[in-house]
Amino acid sequence: PAFKDLYVYLDGELIGFGTTDENGSAVFTFKVPLIPGGEHLVEVYDLEEIYYGYTKLYVLAKIDIYPVSITVPGTVYIEATGLRQYQKVLIYLDGNYLSTYPANKSGAFSIKINIPLIEEGEHTIYLLDVETLELVGNASITVKSKLDQVLTKLDDIIAVITSLNGTIVSI
Secondary structure, rough: OOOOEEEEOOOEEEEEEEEEEOOOOOOOOOOOOOOOEEEEEEEEEOOOOOOEEEEEEEOOOOOEEEEEEEEEEEEEEEEOOOOOOOOOEEEOOOOOEEEEEEEEOOOEEEEEEEEEOOOEEEEEEEEEOOOOOOOOEEEEEEEHHHHHHHHHHHHHHHHHHHHOOOOOOOO
16 A cells, blocks of 8 residues: 555564555665574564565675785684574685684674785685585685795895805805
């Protein structure tokens, strides 16, 4: 009906309301709260609790890494949302195991991870489900290596010693 107040529920919890227009249509926009991954139900009722229907909402895993560019060895923060409640994941850097970590009740976690001395370039952090070993999500980081900085400094030192006609006994 036209100009009808409607109440919108997500998994049985009221998330907002709206009113139909003169044609009996309504559009409701909302920000999905932090909820576990998987299927959820969005339902609409009016004030008299007349049921107007439902739709399914699927929450997918999302992985964010901060910062996305680091000098190694270094530290990144991994934030994951859209996991199942208390889901445990294995954390890998390329093919190398780094850690295991559980999601909270909302299907999310935030963890600080140390990245070891590795080659410069693009690398990928993968999250795998502990039970099924299926890929949950991934994100890329760009790595700059301190090793190159050390070698550059070493080359500079050798150049200075050579320019002074010195002899290098050992490095």
